[in-house]
Amino acid sequence: MSVKKERPVKSENFEQLILDIAENVFLERGFALTTTTEIAKRVGCNQALIHYYFRTKDRLFERLFEKKFFAFMTSVSYRREDNLPFKEIIRGIVHNHLKIISENPKLPFLIISEMTLNPQRFRAIAETIESAVKSMLVDLNLELQKEIEAKRVREISAFDLLLSILSLNLFMFVSQPLISYVKGFTWDEYMNFVKQRGDEIFFTVWRGISLEPDKQ
Amino acid sequence: MSVKKERPVKSENFEQLILDIAENVFLERGFALTTTTEIAKRVGCNQALIHYYFRTKDRLFERLFEKKFFAFMTSVSYRREDNLPFKEIIRGIVHNHLKIISENPKLPFLIISEMTLNPQRFRAIAETIESAVKSMLVDLNLELQKEIEAKRVREISAFDLLLSILSLNLFMFVSQPLISYVKGFTWDEYMNFVKQRGDEIFFTVWRGISLEPDKQ
Protein backbone atom coordinates (compact mmCIF):
# COMPACT_ATOMS: atom_id res chain seq x y z
CA MET A 1 0.00 0.00 0.00
CA SER A 2 1.23 3.45 -0.79
CA VAL A 3 1.87 5.78 2.10
CA LYS A 4 0.35 9.12 1.39
CA LYS A 5 2.55 12.04 2.22
CA GLU A 6 0.75 14.56 4.36
CA ARG A 7 1.52 17.96 2.99
CA PRO A 8 1.61 20.80 5.49
CA VAL A 9 -1.74 22.47 5.66
CA LYS A 10 -2.10 25.50 3.48
CA SER A 11 0.67 28.04 3.62
CA GLU A 12 2.57 26.41 6.46
CA ASN A 13 6.13 25.90 5.43
CA PHE A 14 8.36 22.96 6.13
CA GLU A 15 10.97 25.00 7.99
CA GLN A 16 8.59 25.90 10.79
CA LEU A 17 6.97 22.50 10.75
CA ILE A 18 10.33 20.84 11.17
CA LEU A 19 11.06 23.03 14.17
CA ASP A 20 7.74 22.23 15.78
CA ILE A 21 7.93 18.52 15.27
CA ALA A 22 11.61 18.27 16.11
CA GLU A 23 10.81 19.91 19.42
CA ASN A 24 8.33 17.19 20.24
CA VAL A 25 10.63 14.39 19.21
CA PHE A 26 13.58 15.79 21.16
CA LEU A 27 11.38 16.22 24.23
CA GLU A 28 10.15 12.66 23.95
CA ARG A 29 13.40 10.91 23.23
CA GLY A 30 16.28 13.25 24.02
CA PHE A 31 19.02 14.23 21.64
CA ALA A 32 20.79 10.91 21.19
CA LEU A 33 17.73 8.80 20.44
CA THR A 34 16.20 11.29 18.05
CA THR A 35 17.01 10.75 14.38
CA THR A 36 16.59 13.16 11.53
CA THR A 37 14.94 10.29 9.70
CA GLU A 38 12.26 10.09 12.37
CA ILE A 39 11.67 13.83 12.30
CA ALA A 40 11.35 13.79 8.51
CA LYS A 41 8.92 10.92 8.69
CA ARG A 42 6.67 12.75 11.12
CA VAL A 43 6.93 15.99 9.16
CA GLY A 44 6.22 14.18 5.93
CA CYS A 45 9.23 15.41 4.02
CA ASN A 46 12.49 14.04 2.74
CA GLN A 47 15.19 13.54 5.34
CA ALA A 48 17.63 15.69 3.39
CA LEU A 49 15.33 18.66 3.83
CA ILE A 50 16.10 18.72 7.54
CA HIS A 51 19.73 19.18 6.66
CA TYR A 52 18.93 21.69 3.93
CA TYR A 53 17.33 23.99 6.48
CA PHE A 54 19.41 23.28 9.56
CA ARG A 55 22.58 21.66 8.22
CA THR A 56 23.22 19.36 11.18
CA LYS A 57 21.17 17.62 13.83
CA ASP A 58 23.31 19.40 16.39
CA ARG A 59 22.43 22.86 15.09
CA LEU A 60 18.75 22.01 14.94
CA PHE A 61 18.82 20.75 18.48
CA GLU A 62 20.79 23.67 19.86
CA ARG A 63 18.46 26.17 18.35
CA LEU A 64 15.51 24.53 20.08
CA PHE A 65 17.29 23.66 23.26
CA GLU A 66 18.49 27.20 23.92
CA LYS A 67 14.92 28.46 23.86
CA LYS A 68 13.72 25.63 26.05
CA PHE A 69 16.55 25.99 28.50
CA PHE A 70 15.79 29.66 28.87
CA ALA A 71 12.13 28.87 29.53
CA PHE A 72 13.20 26.32 32.09
CA MET A 73 15.57 28.63 33.90
CA THR A 74 13.17 31.54 34.03
CA SER A 75 10.22 29.42 35.12
CA VAL A 76 10.95 30.45 38.69
CA SER A 77 9.97 34.04 39.15
CA TYR A 78 7.84 36.48 41.09
CA ARG A 79 6.68 40.06 40.65
CA ARG A 80 8.64 42.08 43.17
CA GLU A 81 6.55 45.12 42.40
CA ASP A 82 3.39 43.38 43.59
CA ASN A 83 4.57 43.92 47.15
CA LEU A 84 2.94 40.81 48.46
CA PRO A 85 3.45 39.41 51.93
CA PHE A 86 6.25 36.85 52.01
CA LYS A 87 3.90 33.94 52.39
CA GLU A 88 2.15 34.94 49.20
CA ILE A 89 5.45 35.39 47.41
CA ILE A 90 6.34 31.82 48.22
CA ARG A 91 2.90 30.55 47.32
CA GLY A 92 3.14 32.41 44.03
CA ILE A 93 6.55 31.00 43.20
CA VAL A 94 5.47 27.43 43.89
CA HIS A 95 2.23 27.58 41.97
CA ASN A 96 3.52 29.67 39.11
CA HIS A 97 6.49 27.40 38.62
CA LEU A 98 4.29 24.34 38.69
CA LYS A 99 1.96 25.92 36.17
CA ILE A 100 4.69 26.83 33.70
CA ILE A 101 6.33 23.43 33.90
CA SER A 102 2.93 21.78 33.50
CA GLU A 103 2.78 23.39 30.09
CA ASN A 104 6.10 21.70 29.29
CA PRO A 105 5.88 18.52 31.30
CA LYS A 106 8.63 16.75 29.40
CA LEU A 107 11.09 19.59 29.64
CA PRO A 108 12.59 18.73 33.02
CA PHE A 109 13.65 15.33 31.76
CA LEU A 110 15.23 16.80 28.65
CA ILE A 111 17.17 19.38 30.64
CA ILE A 112 18.42 16.86 33.15
CA SER A 113 19.20 14.39 30.45
CA GLU A 114 21.24 16.76 28.29
CA MET A 115 22.93 18.29 31.30
CA THR A 116 24.10 14.86 32.36
CA LEU A 117 24.98 13.38 29.01
CA ASN A 118 26.46 16.42 27.35
CA PRO A 119 27.86 18.77 29.96
CA GLN A 120 29.94 20.71 27.42
CA ARG A 121 26.95 21.86 25.44
CA PHE A 122 25.03 22.53 28.60
CA ARG A 123 27.77 24.74 30.00
CA ALA A 124 27.99 26.79 26.84
CA ILE A 125 24.28 27.54 26.96
CA ALA A 126 24.12 28.01 30.71
CA GLU A 127 26.63 30.85 30.62
CA THR A 128 24.27 32.99 28.62
CA ILE A 129 21.53 32.72 31.21
CA GLU A 130 23.32 32.50 34.52
CA SER A 131 23.01 36.14 35.51
CA ALA A 132 19.23 36.30 35.14
CA VAL A 133 18.85 33.42 37.54
CA LYS A 134 21.36 34.76 40.01
CA SER A 135 19.65 38.12 40.18
CA MET A 136 16.39 36.36 40.96
CA LEU A 137 18.14 34.62 43.83
CA VAL A 138 19.46 37.94 45.10
CA ASP A 139 15.98 39.48 45.03
CA LEU A 140 14.46 36.56 46.86
CA ASN A 141 17.23 36.63 49.41
CA LEU A 142 16.46 40.28 50.18
CA GLU A 143 12.86 39.45 51.02
CA LEU A 144 13.93 36.38 52.93
CA GLN A 145 16.42 38.23 55.11
CA LYS A 146 13.76 40.72 56.14
CA GLU A 147 11.55 37.87 57.31
CA ILE A 148 14.37 36.17 59.15
CA GLU A 149 15.29 39.36 60.98
CA ALA A 150 11.67 39.84 61.96
CA LYS A 151 11.70 36.26 63.28
CA ARG A 152 8.82 35.30 61.10
CA VAL A 153 10.93 32.75 59.23
CA ARG A 154 13.67 30.44 60.46
CA GLU A 155 17.30 30.76 59.37
CA ILE A 156 17.66 29.36 55.88
CA SER A 157 19.54 30.37 52.76
CA ALA A 158 17.61 31.49 49.69
CA PHE A 159 19.44 28.80 47.80
CA ASP A 160 18.25 26.02 50.10
CA LEU A 161 14.72 27.34 50.01
CA LEU A 162 14.64 27.54 46.24
CA LEU A 163 16.24 24.14 45.93
CA SER A 164 13.47 22.63 48.05
CA ILE A 165 10.80 24.23 45.91
CA LEU A 166 12.44 23.08 42.70
CA SER A 167 13.00 19.58 44.05
CA LEU A 168 9.40 19.14 45.10
CA ASN A 169 8.01 20.60 41.91
CA LEU A 170 10.33 19.15 39.30
CA PHE A 171 10.48 15.68 40.73
CA MET A 172 6.79 15.41 39.96
CA PHE A 173 7.64 15.53 36.29
CA VAL A 174 10.73 13.39 36.03
CA SER A 175 9.15 10.64 38.10
CA GLN A 176 5.90 10.62 36.17
CA PRO A 177 6.39 7.17 34.63
CA LEU A 178 7.11 5.59 38.00
CA ILE A 179 4.28 7.27 39.87
CA SER A 180 1.80 6.68 37.09
CA TYR A 181 2.77 3.05 37.11
CA VAL A 182 2.40 2.65 40.87
CA LYS A 183 -0.87 4.57 41.01
CA GLY A 184 -2.22 3.33 37.70
CA PHE A 185 -2.72 6.87 36.43
CA THR A 186 -3.41 7.87 32.87
CA TRP A 187 -1.60 10.96 31.62
CA ASP A 188 -4.58 13.19 32.37
CA GLU A 189 -5.07 11.72 35.81
CA TYR A 190 -1.42 12.30 36.48
CA MET A 191 -1.57 15.95 35.44
CA ASN A 192 -4.53 16.35 37.72
CA PHE A 193 -2.56 14.83 40.56
CA VAL A 194 0.25 17.31 39.91
CA LYS A 195 -2.17 20.20 40.12
CA GLN A 196 -3.58 18.97 43.40
CA ARG A 197 -0.16 18.40 44.83
CA GLY A 198 0.72 22.06 44.35
CA ASP A 199 -1.07 22.89 47.61
CA GLU A 200 0.68 20.09 49.46
CA ILE A 201 4.05 21.30 48.17
CA PHE A 202 3.38 24.87 49.17
CA PHE A 203 2.21 23.70 52.56
CA THR A 204 5.36 21.67 53.08
CA VAL A 205 7.62 24.49 51.97
CA TRP A 206 5.87 27.16 53.98
CA ARG A 207 5.57 25.18 57.20
CA GLY A 208 9.17 24.20 56.65
CA ILE A 209 10.31 27.79 57.14
CA SER A 210 7.54 29.69 58.94
CA LEU A 211 7.87 30.53 62.61
CA GLU A 212 4.29 31.64 62.95
CA PRO A 213 1.52 29.31 64.09
CA ASP A 214 -0.70 27.65 61.50
CA LYS A 215 -3.80 29.46 60.51
CA GLN A 216 -6.90 27.40 60.01
CA MET B 1 52.15 3.79 18.66
CA SER B 2 50.88 0.49 19.87
CA VAL B 3 48.17 0.50 22.48
CA LYS B 4 49.02 -1.98 25.15
CA LYS B 5 46.15 -4.09 26.24
CA GLU B 6 45.69 -4.13 29.97
CA ARG B 7 45.09 -7.66 31.07
CA PRO B 8 42.90 -8.15 34.11
CA VAL B 9 45.02 -8.41 37.20
CA LYS B 10 45.82 -11.92 38.28
CA SER B 11 43.03 -14.42 38.43
CA GLU B 12 40.24 -11.96 37.80
CA ASN B 13 38.12 -13.22 34.96
CA PHE B 14 36.68 -11.26 32.12
CA GLU B 15 33.10 -12.20 32.86
CA GLN B 16 33.05 -10.42 36.20
CA LEU B 17 35.17 -7.58 34.91
CA ILE B 18 32.73 -6.99 32.09
CA LEU B 19 29.86 -6.84 34.55
CA ASP B 20 31.68 -4.37 36.77
CA ILE B 21 32.75 -2.08 33.99
CA ALA B 22 29.48 -2.31 32.08
CA GLU B 23 27.73 -1.14 35.23
CA ASN B 24 29.84 1.99 35.31
CA VAL B 25 29.38 2.74 31.65
CA PHE B 26 25.61 2.22 31.79
CA LEU B 27 25.39 4.46 34.84
CA GLU B 28 27.39 7.17 33.12
CA ARG B 29 25.75 7.13 29.73
CA GLY B 30 22.50 5.20 29.96
CA PHE B 31 21.54 2.25 27.82
CA ALA B 32 21.28 3.88 24.41
CA LEU B 33 24.60 5.72 24.48
CA THR B 34 26.55 2.77 25.81
CA THR B 35 28.23 0.59 23.20
CA THR B 36 29.62 -2.88 23.63
CA THR B 37 32.68 -1.56 21.84
CA GLU B 38 33.22 1.01 24.59
CA ILE B 39 32.78 -1.58 27.32
CA ALA B 40 35.26 -3.91 25.63
CA LYS B 41 37.75 -1.08 25.27
CA ARG B 42 37.59 -0.26 28.96
CA VAL B 43 37.73 -3.91 29.95
CA GLY B 44 40.63 -4.52 27.62
CA CYS B 45 39.13 -7.41 25.73
CA ASN B 46 37.72 -8.09 22.32
CA GLN B 47 34.24 -6.75 21.66
CA ALA B 48 32.98 -10.20 20.68
CA LEU B 49 33.74 -11.43 24.17
CA ILE B 50 30.95 -9.30 25.58
CA HIS B 51 28.56 -11.16 23.32
CA TYR B 52 30.16 -14.50 24.09
CA TYR B 53 29.31 -14.11 27.77
CA PHE B 54 26.08 -12.16 27.58
CA ARG B 55 24.84 -12.70 24.03
CA THR B 56 23.18 -9.29 23.61
CA LYS B 57 23.64 -5.80 24.97
CA ASP B 58 20.03 -5.97 26.13
CA ARG B 59 20.62 -9.07 28.24
CA LEU B 60 23.74 -7.61 29.78
CA PHE B 61 21.89 -4.43 30.63
CA GLU B 62 18.86 -6.13 32.05
CA ARG B 63 20.92 -8.31 34.28
CA LEU B 64 22.59 -5.25 35.80
CA PHE B 65 19.54 -3.03 35.77
CA GLU B 66 17.36 -5.44 37.66
CA LYS B 67 19.81 -5.48 40.53
CA LYS B 68 20.16 -1.71 40.47
CA PHE B 69 16.45 -1.13 40.25
CA PHE B 70 15.89 -3.32 43.26
CA ALA B 71 18.53 -1.39 45.21
CA PHE B 72 16.83 1.83 44.18
CA MET B 73 13.35 0.73 45.17
CA THR B 74 14.40 -0.66 48.53
CA SER B 75 16.56 2.32 49.42
CA VAL B 76 13.63 3.71 51.40
CA SER B 77 13.23 1.66 54.52
CA TYR B 78 13.09 1.70 58.27
CA ARG B 79 13.31 -0.85 61.06
CA ARG B 80 9.81 -1.16 62.47
CA GLU B 81 11.08 -3.33 65.27
CA ASP B 82 13.29 -0.51 66.56
CA ASN B 83 10.18 1.14 67.96
CA LEU B 84 11.46 4.65 67.55
CA PRO B 85 9.38 7.77 68.03
CA PHE B 86 7.85 8.93 64.78
CA LYS B 87 10.17 11.88 64.44
CA GLU B 88 13.13 9.52 64.57
CA ILE B 89 11.53 7.20 62.05
CA ILE B 90 11.28 10.08 59.60
CA ARG B 91 14.78 11.26 60.37
CA GLY B 92 16.06 7.75 59.82
CA ILE B 93 14.26 7.35 56.50
CA VAL B 94 15.59 10.63 55.16
CA HIS B 95 19.18 10.10 56.21
CA ASN B 96 19.32 6.43 55.41
CA HIS B 97 17.91 6.98 51.97
CA LEU B 98 20.34 9.79 51.32
CA LYS B 99 23.21 7.62 52.46
CA ILE B 100 22.31 4.68 50.26
CA ILE B 101 21.79 6.83 47.19
CA SER B 102 25.08 8.62 47.92
CA GLU B 103 26.78 5.29 47.38
CA ASN B 104 25.10 5.14 43.95
CA PRO B 105 24.92 8.78 43.00
CA LYS B 106 24.36 8.12 39.32
CA LEU B 107 21.60 5.61 39.86
CA PRO B 108 18.67 8.03 40.06
CA PHE B 109 19.46 9.39 36.63
CA LEU B 110 19.70 5.92 35.14
CA ILE B 111 16.39 4.86 36.64
CA ILE B 112 14.59 7.98 35.51
CA SER B 113 16.21 7.82 32.13
CA GLU B 114 15.29 4.19 31.42
CA MET B 115 11.85 4.60 32.90
CA THR B 116 11.19 7.45 30.52
CA LEU B 117 12.85 6.13 27.39
CA ASN B 118 11.93 2.48 27.70
CA PRO B 119 8.72 2.13 29.68
CA GLN B 120 8.13 -1.44 28.47
CA ARG B 121 11.30 -2.80 29.99
CA PHE B 122 10.76 -0.74 33.09
CA ARG B 123 7.27 -2.10 33.63
CA ALA B 124 8.41 -5.68 33.27
CA ILE B 125 11.00 -5.21 35.98
CA ALA B 126 8.81 -3.09 38.22
CA GLU B 127 6.20 -5.82 38.54
CA THR B 128 8.64 -8.07 40.33
CA ILE B 129 9.30 -5.49 43.03
CA GLU B 130 6.04 -3.64 43.46
CA SER B 131 4.76 -5.53 46.49
CA ALA B 132 7.85 -4.93 48.60
CA VAL B 133 7.48 -1.21 48.13
CA LYS B 134 3.76 -1.19 48.73
CA SER B 135 4.11 -3.08 52.00
CA MET B 136 6.61 -0.48 53.14
CA LEU B 137 4.04 2.20 52.39
CA VAL B 138 1.44 0.31 54.39
CA ASP B 139 3.77 0.05 57.37
CA LEU B 140 4.60 3.70 57.26
CA ASN B 141 0.96 4.60 56.95
CA LEU B 142 0.19 2.68 60.15
CA GLU B 143 2.66 4.73 62.12
CA LEU B 144 1.50 7.90 60.44
CA GLN B 145 -2.17 7.36 61.27
CA LYS B 146 -1.34 6.91 64.93
CA GLU B 147 0.40 10.29 64.94
CA ILE B 148 -2.42 11.99 63.08
CA GLU B 149 -5.00 10.64 65.49
CA ALA B 150 -2.93 11.86 68.41
CA LYS B 151 -2.82 15.28 66.72
CA ARG B 152 0.94 15.28 66.71
CA VAL B 153 1.05 15.36 62.91
CA ARG B 154 -1.20 17.11 60.43
CA GLU B 155 -3.42 15.25 57.98
CA ILE B 156 -1.31 13.91 55.15
CA SER B 157 -1.17 10.69 53.19
CA ALA B 158 1.80 8.38 53.54
CA PHE B 159 2.18 8.63 49.80
CA ASP B 160 2.48 12.42 49.81
CA LEU B 161 4.91 12.30 52.68
CA LEU B 162 7.12 9.74 51.03
CA LEU B 163 6.95 11.58 47.75
CA SER B 164 8.21 14.72 49.42
CA ILE B 165 11.12 12.89 50.96
CA LEU B 166 12.02 11.21 47.70
CA SER B 167 11.69 14.46 45.77
CA LEU B 168 13.96 16.38 48.09
CA ASN B 169 16.53 13.61 48.29
CA LEU B 170 16.64 12.37 44.73
CA PHE B 171 16.58 15.75 43.09
CA MET B 172 19.94 16.38 44.70
CA PHE B 173 21.41 13.71 42.49
CA VAL B 174 19.72 14.29 39.17
CA SER B 175 20.42 18.01 39.33
CA GLN B 176 24.06 17.61 40.27
CA PRO B 177 25.46 18.96 36.99
CA LEU B 178 23.33 22.10 37.20
CA ILE B 179 24.00 22.82 40.86
CA SER B 180 27.69 22.06 40.57
CA TYR B 181 27.85 24.44 37.66
CA VAL B 182 26.03 27.25 39.45
CA LYS B 183 27.98 26.80 42.67
CA GLY B 184 31.28 25.89 41.05
CA PHE B 185 31.50 22.65 43.01
CA THR B 186 33.87 19.80 42.31
CA TRP B 187 32.42 16.32 42.64
CA ASP B 188 33.71 15.95 46.20
CA GLU B 189 32.43 19.36 47.20
CA TYR B 190 29.08 18.45 45.79
CA MET B 191 28.88 15.20 47.73
CA ASN B 192 29.73 17.14 50.83
CA PHE B 193 26.93 19.55 50.09
CA VAL B 194 24.52 16.65 49.73
CA LYS B 195 25.53 15.34 53.12
CA GLN B 196 24.99 18.69 54.75
CA ARG B 197 21.66 19.16 53.09
CA GLY B 198 20.35 15.99 54.71
CA ASP B 199 19.60 17.96 57.87
CA GLU B 200 17.90 20.73 55.94
CA ILE B 201 15.75 18.18 54.13
CA PHE B 202 14.75 16.42 57.32
CA PHE B 203 13.98 19.76 58.91
CA THR B 204 11.77 20.75 56.00
CA VAL B 205 9.95 17.44 55.98
CA TRP B 206 9.45 17.28 59.71
CA ARG B 207 8.31 20.86 60.18
CA GLY B 208 6.11 20.28 57.16
CA ILE B 209 4.02 17.73 59.05
CA SER B 210 4.61 18.22 62.76
CA LEU B 211 2.00 19.91 64.92
CA GLU B 212 4.28 20.23 67.90
CA PRO B 213 6.32 23.35 68.58
CA ASP B 214 9.97 23.43 67.52
CA LYS B 215 12.50 22.29 70.02
CA GLN B 216 15.68 24.27 70.17
Added chain:
DNA sequence: GCATTAATTAATAGAGCTATTAAATAAAAC
Protein backbone atom coordinates in the same frame (compact mmCIF):
# COMPACT_ATOMS: atom_id res chain seq x y z
C1' DG C 1 7.90 33.09 -21.59
C1' DC C 2 12.54 32.51 -20.00
C1' DA C 3 16.18 32.70 -16.77
C1' DT C 4 17.39 32.44 -12.16
C1' DT C 5 16.89 31.12 -7.59
C1' DA C 6 14.70 28.31 -3.95
C1' DA C 7 12.82 24.08 -2.33
C1' DT C 8 12.59 19.21 -2.52
C1' DT C 9 13.98 14.59 -3.51
C1' DA C 10 16.69 10.25 -4.70
C1' DA C 11 20.81 8.21 -4.12
C1' DT C 12 24.60 7.20 -1.68
C1' DA C 13 29.20 7.70 0.80
C1' DG C 14 31.03 6.98 5.06
C1' DA C 15 30.88 5.92 9.86
C1' DG C 16 29.61 3.31 13.89
C1' DC C 17 27.06 -0.25 16.03
C1' DT C 18 25.41 -5.16 17.12
C1' DA C 19 25.80 -9.70 16.51
C1' DT C 20 27.60 -13.79 14.26
C1' DT C 21 31.06 -16.92 12.41
C1' DA C 22 35.11 -19.25 11.93
C1' DA C 23 39.64 -19.59 13.37
C1' DA C 24 43.19 -19.44 17.02
C1' DT C 25 44.70 -20.04 21.60
C1' DA C 26 44.49 -21.68 26.30
C1' DA C 27 42.77 -24.96 29.78
C1' DA C 28 41.04 -29.26 31.34
C1' DA C 29 40.31 -34.06 31.03
C1' DC C 30 41.96 -38.45 30.64
Added chain:
DNA sequence: GTTTTATTTAATAGCTCTATTAATTAATGC
Protein backbone atom coordinates in the same frame (compact mmCIF):
# COMPACT_ATOMS: atom_id res chain seq x y z
C1' DG D 1 50.64 -36.21 25.06
C1' DT D 2 46.44 -36.02 22.81
C1' DT D 3 41.67 -35.04 22.75
C1' DT D 4 38.04 -32.20 24.19
C1' DT D 5 36.17 -28.15 25.80
C1' DA D 6 36.34 -23.28 27.02
C1' DT D 7 38.01 -18.76 26.03
C1' DT D 8 39.50 -15.18 23.03
C1' DT D 9 40.17 -12.89 18.72
C1' DA D 10 39.83 -11.25 13.74
C1' DA D 11 36.84 -10.51 10.28
C1' DT D 12 32.77 -9.16 8.60
C1' DA D 13 27.60 -9.12 7.40
C1' DG D 14 23.88 -6.32 7.93
C1' DC D 15 21.76 -2.12 9.98
C1' DT D 16 20.94 2.47 10.84
C1' DC D 17 22.25 6.98 11.05
C1' DT D 18 24.22 11.61 9.40
C1' DA D 19 25.46 14.40 5.91
C1' DT D 20 26.44 15.43 1.14
C1' DT D 21 25.71 15.60 -3.85
C1' DA D 22 23.50 15.89 -7.97
C1' DA D 23 19.26 15.98 -10.16
C1' DT D 24 14.33 17.49 -10.23
C1' DT D 25 10.50 20.38 -9.38
C1' DA D 26 8.46 24.73 -7.94
C1' DA D 27 8.65 29.70 -7.40
C1' DT D 28 10.15 34.32 -8.61
C1' DG D 29 11.91 38.15 -11.25
C1' DC D 30 11.99 40.55 -15.34
